[in-house]
Amino acid sequence: MNQDKFKFRGIVLYDIQRNGFLNGVYSNNHPATEGRIFTETARLRPGIAEDAPVRIYDSFYFDIEGGHECVLTFTITDGVYVAEWRLDNGRTIFRGEGFLMNDKQIAISYWLAN
Secondary structure (H helix, E strand, O other): OOOOOOOOOEEEEEEEOOOOOEEEEEEEOOHHHOOOOEEEEEEEOOOOOOOOOEEEEEEEEEEOOEEEEEEEEEEEEOOEEEEEEEOOOOOEEEEEEEEEEEOOEEEEEEEEOO
C-alpha cells in the first residue's frame, strides 16, 4: 500500500441511551482491522446536560490491540456534531464530524488527528 495516498477514515454510529450515555459501533479502513466492527461506550460526565452545546464523555473503546480509555468531546453548532477523542495526556487521536440521525442515534465520520 502506498502510504502517501492512504487516508485513514472511519465511521461510528452511537445509540443514545435514556441516561444520555452512548453505545457505539465503528469501523474504519485501517488495513489491520480487515473491516471488522468494534465497540465504544461513552459516559456523559456528571453535571453536563444531555442537550448542552458541548458534551464531554469518558469513553472506552476496543480495537485490534485491546481496550482504550479516552475523552470524547462533542461541540454542536448549527446541528453539526464536531467530535474529538483525546487521551488522558491531552493528545488528540481522532477528529470527526457528523449529525444527529434521529432522536436516538448520532453518526460521525472520523479521521486521524495528526
